[in-house]
Amino acid sequence: MSNPPHVPGPRSAPASDVPALQAVGLRKHFPVRGVRSHDVVHAVEDVDLELHRGRVVALVGESGSGKSTIARLLAQLMPATAGQVLVDGQDATVHGRRAFRAYTRRVQMIFQDPFASLNPIHTVRYTLTRAVRIHQGRLRGEQLEAALTGLLERVQLVPAAQYVDKFPHELSGGQRQRVAIARTLAADPDVLLADEPISMLDVSIRLGILNLLRDLRDRLQIAILYITHDIASARYFADRVMVMYAGRVVETGDAESVTQEPAHPYTQLLVRSAPDPDDLAARAHGAHGEAPSLVHPPSGCRFHPRCPFAVDLCSAEVPPLLEVGAERQAACWGYSDRPDAPVLGSVLDAYGDRSALAAATGPARPSTVPVEEDLS
């Protein structure tokens, strides 16, 4: 596709419902290294996703569920095994460096580690000047200075003069992440892919970065993909939430309903496992199992080995995303009307009674452990 001439500055509100960035049927299989191995890691499978201007979509899931892989596919940092990436409804698959550079002008990425993503030997001025020149042409003198000041002000590093000549090690983690965000803004992107942008920052400054991103969403009408494993921060920051499990999207919907009334059993487990001191009774106790191998993922629903409601159908066929409410979907057979569908309950009932569960399945304490007598 050809890119329209680039005009920096504030934008008008979204004119249409065409997503700024869209993925259709995204799939990524990584080959497993080995002599005669034909195995692959099924990292991402059949993911559809839409990012709209001025909206935040949170991608939530446990470690290894494929969140970062999706971000890298959307940033076109690596080729997809299958599927398509569209910008403003047009196929945007890049071939070659020039096309990639044009693409990065629209779609920018922020990484988890602000320590690693800024070059320690360069000042803030150098880092931002380079980004400005790549994306806005060879500005000089006052124009360049104004551009740098503008970028630092947008990320609330004011007065800009106090930060512009600093090296990364002279900045705190939060300030570094702000510089990293300022660098992406030099491209005046339509889309920001933020891969765990706060998880390596101190807890007290995380909200400052989320509030900044939200401000950019509102003022610049940027579409944001917010990747996190912290479902409470997804509720705080995102408009919509997509929950991933083992490479597949298992639930989507508006952030409030997904976090308050999770439909998919895995989302329920996730929500009920997060610490919530206000609601100690509603925590899932005694859950067991762990994420499956993605080299030989479980057949059918990938959650079935851990799911307390699984029936034969669950291991036989992959559940499609089914409607479970207004603009809400869950990939669970429990929401189909097939006669062989599972009957869902609440994971709290299934996992709730810790003492009962421990009595039923907990390993009896081995009598030879020599601590018995010490207890008396």
Next chain:
Amino acid sequence: MDVVLEETGPGRAVVGDPVLEIRNLSVDYGYDEDPVHVLRQVSLTLHRGEVLGLAGESGCGKSTLAYAATRLLPPPGLVTGGEVVFTDRDGSRRDLLALSDTELRASRWQDTAIVFQGAMNSLNPVFRVGRQIADGIRAHRPEIGRAESLEKAAELLELVGISTDRLRSYPHQLSGGMRQRVMIAMALALDPQVLIMDEPTTALDVVMQRQIVEQIADLRERLGFSVVFITHDVSLLIEIADRIAIMYAGEIVEDAAAQDVYRRPRHPYASGLLHSFPPLRGPKRELGGIPGSPPDLAALPSGCAFQARCPYAFDACAAVRPELVTPAVAGDDPRRTVACLRHDPDRVAAAGFEPVPVPPELAAR
């Protein structure tokens, strides 16, 4: 303390006498003329059967405290003062910092055991996990034979919920959660009375985190050890700890029952920290975190280390160093302490400043 009792979770044990008393512990990093005073006169008491949570931002000295209290502080760290008194089951007491090397070897893993931050990545990749646990046991109890130590390893794995057929697995064949359980199993090998865990679940996702903290609660009930649980995640601590100590820039700034910290924080930093976690339920509200960032320990201001970020700072805060006192809020648990000049009018007046009362936000009932 009836408040605490009524809110006590199912796993909370009855809390007894002190088992580990850290008194005025100070630690410097660096041997030159200008060392950084990372811990300054930290005092903390762990009672028998208790889960004590230690929370604070990264770099505030949580790990340093754990290492120093177990005499595992790596260079250039140096304990410059204080004592760590351990009380045995028979009532005998010893200062861990004053033990000879032989005594220390006997004490370590039996009196106090520690699970290090990031420990799950420190398993040796070329040995099977069963052998690593067995070797760990034999290192401390040479009289135990190979076969017996492997048997013990199997029991320990079972204890932490890993099936014994994993004995012959290599670390890379285990998930992060399983490797963390292996580390906990190793720490429990010699039946310690105190288990110190430094960020044991931080690298894990919430589902695995929940499974591990359940496991710890369960083991504590069955084996009767006490726990120091270190994390930056206060919301997790409120759930699992009996008492919480909040650290800021190398000092304890608040020490109270978990539910008191949560519902009635007295220190501005503790309160700010609690408002840095967006709630998963209930009304959505705008949150700001804490402005600014933690101070450089090498260049601390005089007075209160939190002053630059504190919305309640007043003139005395730049000059007078706060110390832990009972909060100036009527009806508070007399055992809780806070290091903030708003709660210490006497110290403020003695230094020639006009005391300023506790703001209502820090006096919730």
